[in-house]
Amino acid sequence: MKIEVFAMERMQSTWENLVEFNLSESGVHPMRVAELLDTDAERADLLQQEICYTQSNGTIELREAVARLYPGTTVDHVEVTNGGSEANFVVCWKLLEPGDEVVMMVPNYGQTLGLAKAFAGTMHDWPLVADDGARRWRPDLDRLAALVNARTKLIVLCNPNNPTGARIRASELDAIAAIAARHGSWILSDEIYRGAEVDGQETPSIWGRYERAIVTSGLSKAYGLPGLRIGWIVAPPSFIASSWSYHDYTSIAPGALSDRLARVALAPARRTRILDRTRAIIRTNLPVMTDWLSAHGEEFDYIAPEAGAIVYVHYRLPVNSTLLVNRLREEKSVLVVPGDHFGMDGYLRIGTGSETGYLRTGLNRLRELLGSLAAEAGR
Ligand SMILES: Cc1ncc(COP(=O)(O)O)c(C=O)c1O
Structure with a gap:
């Protein structure tokens, strides 16, 4: 391919x-590392960590920490990956077949664009609109409704958006979910910038709005920890059970040190x-x-x-x-x-x-x- x-x-x-x-x-x-681990006990724990194959979909403790971020989820809704990029790769690889269509919010991080074209073949751009009056980049819902059809396997969002920094509103996400539901399309929402809002108001997630919603995210952007290479997929348990087996073919497991440090980073106060x-x-x-x-x-x-x-x-x-x-x-x-x-x-x-x-x-x-x-x- x-x-x-x-x-x-x-x-x-x-x-x-x-x-x-x-x-x-x-x-x-x-x-x-020294900023992240600020107690002697945490440093000592890190030094004792075996450099082993860790739990390949992420330790239970780490998946619990991720699940806390998405209401109604359990460890079975979460798969830990090597960065948000592996999360996006696994989702696209698992879902897309030749002949499928993908509707892609643009502009967007180029990874899902390249994957959609390679795996599915047909990709429709769905441009954000620069709304000068509202001084925001906004999704054009009528345009989306016109682009989605029975062949649309996947709608890809990036929220907050790279490169514009735009945030999609909750009501807009509901409208996007309603359009996806007409044809049973999946929605992949890459939410890796969520938590990095200028005004401190957390971006609404697609999670909980639609049964075929998948979130990818990770610690590289909003957390300032890109070198950990920790990302995740949050999706219905049946999806995760299957995507885990795709992950066996990519990198098997996250790094053991990274999984440990990610648990530290996601402890609520930290x-x-x-x-x-x-x-x-x-x-x-x-x-x-x-x-x-x-x-x-x-x-x-x-x-x-x-x-x-x-x-x-x-x-x-x-x-x-x-x-x-x-x-x-x-x-x-x-x-x-x-x-x-x-x-x-x-x-x-x-x-x-x-x-x-x-x-x-x-x-x-x-x-x-x-x-x-x-x-x-x-x-
Ligand atoms: C929207 C988006 N998703 C995913 C990634 C890749 O994330 P990671 O470094 O965790 O693999 C990036 C990196 O720029 C990004 O902008």
């Missing part, structure tokens, strides 16, 4: 550790502290970003993100986004994501989750490059 190149991950994997300023990340600056840290970083840095944008207001427009450490910016310079990003990397050693990677030239996705000084310097360098490009364009 052929699969298209996942352009954004390929670019990040190639360059993120080579540039001086990596503003291509969508999560917050990662935590250190979880609250971690999400507070994330929101504090986002609230500190978002104004740095928006002040920078306002200072050059005639060159940009954007809708402020509701969640996530990202800003999706439309720029007016007549320069292709991949070309702009390549020049920025080559000339200024700064990495951001071009709109081309989301099928939207003229945009940049800029990560705001790093240390504030680092962000400022990266933005100053972007400013310098934009100055050069404007001069070249005779502006």
Whole structure:
């Protein structure tokens, strides 16, 4: 089976550790092990952890911790995976067959797009609408109703959305579920940015709204723990029982150390502290970003993100986004994501989750490059 190149991950994997300023990340600056484990007892426990094959779908304790986040679920609704990306992979692989159709919220993280095209063959874009009046990116429910038909196996959401940072409202999720129910389509909602809201109001989940709802998520974004590679699937127990056997073919099990550290992270008081840290970083840095944008207001427009450490910016310079990003990397050693990677030239996705000084310097360098490009364009 052929699969298209996942352009954004390929670019990040190639360059993120080579540039001086990596503003291509969508999560917050990662935590250190020492910050996560703040008691001697927890450190001692970690050192005693056998480096074994752990429970392959996640330890019961970890699945209980995940189940606490989704009302009405038990450990049998949860499968722990290596990152949100393995969760998405397993769900798409299990569900999609040639001849199926997928309706994909766009713009979106490119993984499910590539998987949908490879496994199912037919994918329909379902674009979020930039609603200037409401200053939000919103789902177009009429359009969704027109796209979903009897062949629609899966509707894919990303909520909060990467790259726009948009949050889908509870009433909109109910309407999406009602449209899916007309043809018995599954809904996959990637909720990995849930918990990283700027205003602290947790994004509503698709969970509990529809019997064929599947949530994927993990610790990489809202928790600032991407190196643990811990993600999960939450779905009806019969789905999980079957998807677990797909997981046997991918990575078998999460890492034993990661499972232990994830249990620590999801203990209720610790979880609250971690999400507070994330929101504090986002609230500190978002104004740095928006002040920078306002200072050059005639060159940009954007809708402020509701969640996530990202800003999706439309720029007016007549320069292709991949070309702009390549020049920025080559000339200024700064990495951001071009709109081309989301099928939207003229945009940049800029990560705001790093240390504030680092962000400022990266933005100053972007400013310098934009100055050069404007001069070249005779502006
Ligand atoms: C929406 C979304 N889902 C999943 C992932 C991948 O998550 P992980 O690093 O946990 O595999 C990303 C990473 O950027 C993402 O943006």
